[in-house]
Amino acid sequence: MNFLYDPIPFIINWLNSLMLSWGWPVDVVQVVMFVLGALLICVGAMLFTTLLIWAERKIGGRFQDRLGPNRVGPWGIFQTIADMLKIFTKEYITPAGVDKIPFNLAPVLAVAAVLSIWAVIPFSETFSGVNINIALLYIIAIGGLGEMAIILAGFGSNNKYALLGAFRAVAQLISYEVPMVIVLLIPVMFTGSMGLNDIVQAQKIPFIVLAPVACLIFFISSIAENGRAPFDLIEADSELVAGFNIEYSGLKFGMFFVADFLHAFTSAIIFTTIFLGGWQGPGVATHPILGGFYLLAKTLIVYFAMLAIRFTLPRFRIDQMMALNWKILTPLSLVTLLVTAVVDKSIPRELMAVRIGALLVANILIWLVADRLFTVYSRRHTRLVVSGPRPLARPDLKSSKEERASL
């Protein structure tokens, strides 16, 4: 019965004892298990991405009143597999004058930077990657490698649009890292650890209740980190053609594509883990396997919310995007951090209900004040869309109108 309730540690133990019985030394068995685990998670994540791409196209189609893929297999479910087969046999076109090593390293690094995050995600109480005590900072640090990949792609391509796109992308990514890093201090404060499994275990009450403003800021900045609409300035095709990956073709482009989809899903998982209680749910204590299903269900809801935002909102202008980050999210996250720290410290931990109530009230107050300030500020600083009078297609009409007005 143990197998049904909690299969993965069961399999791990079985494999371990099997290899030990073959007479392999303990260290070697450990390394082999690590390699197997890493391979399983990485390949699993990559294969899951094919399903995600299909789901996203289908849901996106419905949002925009289209059918989405519907030819290959039932509901078009094999569409992505067909696309994959096609892209695997596409020729790599290497444009003249590219910087070979950065150009080829960039797609690999882009995928690796996203996959590496999966090393620390706790899937259930008993099955997690490593519960390393700096997991949160590790996730942010790995994001830095993704930025490096974009820079490599941009300057390796020998293309001014790619370079522009890459630098805009990096400016966006580093900017939105600031509120993200500040806001992530709040779950760490509540938990007293940076390990993701510790954070999940501390969430008897999900942190979205204790810190709703922080949760919202994290959600917005993680969408921006993905570079998805409304923050998809990275691929603003009217200004930058297609962003940093214009010169890529075949599977090298496919790798950026996969990294993009995987990143969106990964940040949904991270959001779930940090703010929605991860694998926590009724009955996980006796049946740890349920935790995996809870995590998946919550993640899919968050992912759906991201898709809804992606397919509904138009794109920001670059100055609006930067203003949103530096003039709203960063000050708001600093204020939220300070208020949460002081309020939480001034109420003893034993008075659970009072603590939750005080934090909620504090958050609502922060939100109301921020909203008020934002309204006032934006009224005072409305930027003119067009500075002068608009040019007319038929100036004669205007002049006749003016004549009529003057008469």
Add this chain to the structure above:
Amino acid sequence: MTPMQILFLITGVVILFSAVMAVSARKMIHSALWFVLALLGVAVVFAMLEASFFAVVQVLIYVGAIAILIIFGVMLTRRALEDNGKHINRATITTTVIVIFVFAGLIYSLRLWVPLLATTTPLSSDHLDVGSLGLAFTDPRQFSLPFEITSVLLLAALIGAIYIAYERKDEKK
């Protein structure tokens, strides 16, 4: 040799090689990228010393922020992607000789320095806890004042940098 030592040697070779390449690469942007590799190597050394926090901070601050700042800085210059010609001039040989002598002298004089020869004791597990660092930051008897002064230092750096960068931009106009 233990696997750890082999790993350490490989990392050391990578760090030294990429550091040399960072200095001698022809294109400025290549130098920046080699520099990133050297920084990543240092992060691996931190990880092998079980200093997890510093390993991650090394990647987060140096690779994620400083290297990107350097690359942005490189892109502000005029000839970022071009070959800038020879790096060797007449003084190079003299400089190399002087540097080798100074380095050898340093090694010779440090050879008997006691702290360098002492073997370190492994850290206990509560030293590896990031929280004890945090407690030390806020304890007035330990690092409370340096912690606050760091903030002032960062503020000074921010204001100074913005001042310089912004004035220069006005001049261009």
Add this chain to the structure above:
Amino acid sequence: MLHEWLYLGIFLTVALAIPAAALIIAGILAPKKPNPIKNSTYECGMETVGVSWVQFKVQYYIYGLVFLVFDVEAVLLYPWAVAYNKVPLYGVLEAVLFVLILASGLIYVWRKGALEWV
């Protein structure tokens, strides 16, 4: 502790190896028929004009700087956040002071107009 880093190291290697292997396999499967026209830089579809290098404006550098300062600040606050449950109230107030000093820097940058994307 070291075991965890060993796992992370192996995981990073595997994460790098899988896309690299996929790229190599696709490189073997794919046809290779280059010609000068096909291999010319695509850019935006038109013929390429000038060098591929563009001089960037100082704005990128300023954002990078502000980002760096706030990143360092946040990283210094993480140990404090881990110890949050153990530090007394004045410890929290010290962190508040720490953040406020830097927030004044943000206000300075804002007033100076360096946060505008022009």
